[in-house]
Amino acid sequence: MRLAYTPQQQAFRAEVRSWLAAHVPATPLDHFDASRAGFEAHRQWEKTLKSGDWGMVTWPREYGGRGLNLIEWLIFEEEYYRAGAPGRVNQNGIFLLGPTLMEFGTAAQKQRFLPAMASGEEIWAQAWSEPQAGSDLAGVRATCRRDGEDYVLNGHKIWSSRAVFADWAFGLFRTPGSERHKGMSLIFFPLNAPGVTVNPIAKINGHVGFAEIFLEEVRVPAFNRLGEEGQGWHICMATAGFERGLMLRSPARYQVAAAALADLWLARRHIADPLLEADVVRAHMNAEAYALSIYATASALMAGAKIGPEASTNKIFWSELDIHLHRTALAILGAEAELLPPPGTHDWLDDYIFALAGPIYAGSNEIQRNIIAERMLGLPR
Amino acid sequence: MDFTLSDEQKMFAETARSLLVDRCTPEDWRQLLASGAARDAARWAAIVENGLTLLLLPEAAGGLGLGELDFALIAEQAGYVALPEPLVESAGIAAPMLAARAPDAAVLADAGATIAIQHPANPLVADADSAAAVLLHHEGEAWLAPAAGVQLTRVASIDPFRRLFRVEWQREAAERLGPADWDLALERGALFAAAQGLGLAQRCVDMAVAYAQERQQFGKPIGSYQAVKHHLASAQVAIAFARPVVHAAAAGLAARDIHARARVSHARIVALEAADQAARAALQVHGAMGYSWEVDVHLFLKRALALNGAWGTPRFHRDRIAARLFTRPNGPDQTFARESETSHA
Numbered sequence: 152m153r154l155a156y157t158p159q160q161q162a163f164r165a166e167v168r169s170w171l172a173a174h175v176p177a178t179p180l181d182h183f184d185a186s187r188a189g190f191e192a193h194r195q196w197e198k199t200l201k202s203g204d205w206g207m208v209t210w211p212r213e214y215g216g217r218g219l220n221l222i223e224w225l226i227f228e229e230e231y232y233r234a235g236a237p238g239r240v241n242q243n244g245i246f247l248l249g250p251t252l253m254e255f256g257t258a259a260q261k262q263r264f265l266p267a268m269a270s271g272e273e274i275w276a277q278a279w280s281e282p283q284a285g286s287d288l289a290g291v292r293a294t295c296r297r298d299g300e301d302y303v304l305n306g307h308k309i310w311s312s313r314a315v316f317a318d319w320a321f322g323l324f325r326t327p328g329s330e331r332h333k334g335m336s337l338i339f340f341p342l343n344a345p346g347v348t349v350n351p352i353a354k355i356n357g358h359v360g361f362a363e364i365f366l367e368e369v370r371v372p373a374f375n376r377l378g379e380e381g382q383g384w385h386i387c388m389a390t391a392g393f394e395r396g397l398m399l400r401s402p403a404r405y406q407v408a409a410a411a412l413a414d415l416w417l418a419r420r421h422i423a424d425p426l427l428e429a430d431v432v433r434a435h436m437n438a439e440a441y442a443l444s445i446y447a448t449a450s451a452l453m454a455g456a457k458i459g460p461e462a463s464t465n466k467i468f469w470s471e472l473d474i475h476l477h478r479t480a481l482a483i484l485g486a487e488a489e490l491l492p493p494p495g496t497h498d499w500l501d502d503y504i505f506a507l508a509g510p511i512y513a514g515s516n517e518i519q520r521n522i523i524a525e526r527m528l529g530l531p532r
Numbered sequence: 533m534d535f536t537l538s539d540e541q542k543m544f545a546e547t548a549r550s551l552l553v554d555r556c557t558p559e560d561w562r563q564l565l566a567s568g569a570a571r572d573a574a575r576w577a578a579i580v581e582n583g584l585t586l587l588l589l590p591e592a593a594g595g596l597g598l599g600e601l602d603f604a605l606i607a608e609q610a611g612y613v614a615l616p617e618p619l620v621e622s623a624g625i626a627a628p629m630l631a632a633r634a635p636d637a638a639v640l641a642d643a644g645a646t647i648a649i650q651h652p653a654n655p656l657v658a659d660a661d662s663a664a665a666v667l668l669h670h671e672g673e674a675w676l677a678p679a680a681g682v683q684l685t686r687v688a689s690i691d692p693f694r695r696l697f698r699v700e701w702q703r704e705a706a707e708r709l710g711p712a713d714w715d716l717a718l719e720r721g722a723l724f725a726a727a728q729g730l731g732l733a734q735r736c737v738d739m740a741v742a743y744a745q746e747r748q749q750f751g752k753p754i755g756s757y758q759a760v761k762h763h764l765a766s767a768q769v770a771i772a773f774a775r776p777v778v779h780a781a782a783a784g785l786a787a788r789d790i791h792a793r794a795r796v797s798h799a800r801i802v803a804l805e806a807a808d809q810a811a812r813a814a815l816q817v818h819g820a821m822g823y824s825w826e827v828d829v830h831l832f833l834k835r836a837l838a839l840n841g842a843w844g845t846p847r848f849h850r851d852r853i854a855a856r857l858f859t860r861p862n863g864p865d866q867t868f869a870r871e872s873e874t875s876h877a
Contacts, residue, residue: 154533154535528761
């Protein structure tokens with residue numbers, strides 16, 4: 152164990168810091184779920200990132216990355232959040248689908264999809280859930296009917312993040328007549344393909360962050376299937392592992408929020424409830440614990456270990472710490488907590504509303520606790 | 533940057549684990565309780581034989597010269613079996629403190645002898661009756677007295693294996709060692725209490741899982757019900773996010789980084805919270821059985837309760853974290869910030 156950065160890692164941090172200082176937009180962009188303009192501004196930011204080769208630093212160079220390791224990815228993320236850089240509009244692509252494509256895709260598929268993902272030219276939405284398949288994802292009913300060199304897709308997807316403005320979606324479809332976990336395939340489809348209808352769904356903050364997608368006889372080439380036909384469930388679990396395990400929520404996000412919370416407390420402690428100091432300290436501890444745990448996981452992965460069901464502990468921990476942190480901020484704000492903040496100021500309220508989704512998306516925390524109990528602890532189903 | 537344990541560390545911890553699990557079963561505790569003895573002589577001899585008391589002692593004093601992380605891994609295993617003997621307080625705290633002051637002290641020459649420590653953070657002295665010598669505190673200086681040179685009054689703890697004493701002593705009966713590093717002793721005490729907390733917590737989860745797999749109600753193992761699963765999953769989450777803090781605190785303390793103070797405090801708070809949470813979950817999962825003296829859950833619950841007040845209260849430790857948070861730079865680039873005593877001054 153050596154908990155210190157090497158001179159090369161320090162130099163890398165300095166390089167990231169100076170590039171971001173020169174490129175991060177001075178005024179925050181409109182949220183990518185709030186409007187087409189906001190979405191396109193974020194796509195433009197992804198292209199700017201690509202111009203510095205920062206699109207997805209852990210990917211090989213041939214796919215638009217820098218071939219860096221997970222510790223360097225963590226350093227990049229730390230600097231990214233410190234700099235207050237825009238949210239990653241393509242997170243479904245670069246953090247979820249990308250690593251899965253890297254593992255299960257053919258060389259031709261990787262060449263076709265990864266560089267355009269890293270550069271923001273193609274922004275991805277996920278299309279997993281259906282009205283009758285939420286936590287019970289094996290209940291997917293949407294179908295993929297093989298027709299020569301094509302698949303014909305039919306079905307109804309819902310709660311698809313980014314689908315309103317994105318270019319592509321990946322989703323689970325089953326071979327007609329198949330049951331439950333067997334017979335599902337992971338297939339990509341363009342959101343502007345004939346037969347695709349996207350209906351925006353407003354979130355509790357009014358943004359159109361997700362959508363329902365109707366597919367009627369949507370024809371896509373079989374090239375768009377990742378892995379073998381019927382292997383979709385297995386691949387999907389691998390994607391969920393990345394999502395829960397490491398990349399979806401990097402620790403820096405919470406460390407920056409916890410530092411801002413400490414500043415909020417110092418500015419207002421003369422008028423706030425003194426008991427809240429313990430919560431401010433706790434929020435800092437939680438963010439630190441999450442960071443230390445992710446550094447330990449990254450080190451283990453680099454030493455050859457695999458992420459297993461213990462990834463579910465991450466998802467529970469970050470989602471709960473996020474809510475606690477933002478509840479504490481609102482408690483410090485007291486009677487002002489309900490007021491919509493002026494543009495350009497820290498929006499604790501919107502961040503709190505966003506945090507409330509954490510225990511629901513990416514596999515509800517109830518499902519995560521089942522996974523921990525059954526696959527880590529060995530309790531019976 | 534490398535946040536992994538070395539193969540040697542894993543091997544040493546595994547040796548300690550199998551030794552302790554084998555030698556410190558619930559039946560062993562019960563026999564020890566019935567006998568009224570301070571320690572199980574055969575178990576202690578095995579612990580000494582395997583070198584577990586020598587880890588933190590410098591080589592000059594006949595030890596292995598290893599660091600706090602190495603010992604924390606052993607302390608975790610001591611927690612896993614709720615070890616009655618004072619391995620942690622003697623070999624982890626008192627002996628290395630004495631060795632730093634007086635490497636030639638006669639009591640250090642006997643690897644099986646234990647040393648008790650009177651520390652200003654603790655109102656009472658643990659395991660003083662079975663110690664060969666007691667390290668004493670007077671106006672910041674350390675004194676050493678043979679067991680015969682102090683008067684002990686036992687104060688009962690809810691943990692039947694905590695042997696706590698009020699100590700009275702005269703300077704004529706003790707040897708003056710001079711100024712000593714009481715702060716380092718506190719850091720080690722808090723860190724190793726945290727490490728024991730990890731072990732206590734994991735043992736509680738393991739016991740409850742075993743019981744929930746066997747115990748049937750409504751025609752099914754109770755472990756198949758989500759209400760039961762979620763208690764234990766939550767306890768496992770608490771352990772998962774305490775362990776890296778304990779390991780980082782140990783590595784930081786071994787590097788004598790002043791930021792390690794806040795991290796030791798963090799470890800101390802969350803590891804003993806995890807132990808408390810896991811013990812109460814285990815009690816609940818065991819139902820009325822768990823509330824009985826016959827089932828072992830209560831021993832772990834009581835050890836967790838006892839350690840939560842030792843080597844600084846949660847309030848004391850929270851204040852140290854607050855001092856770090858509110859007066860030093862923080863944020864994601866500061867997780868592994870290093871500051872030595874001199875650069876801070």
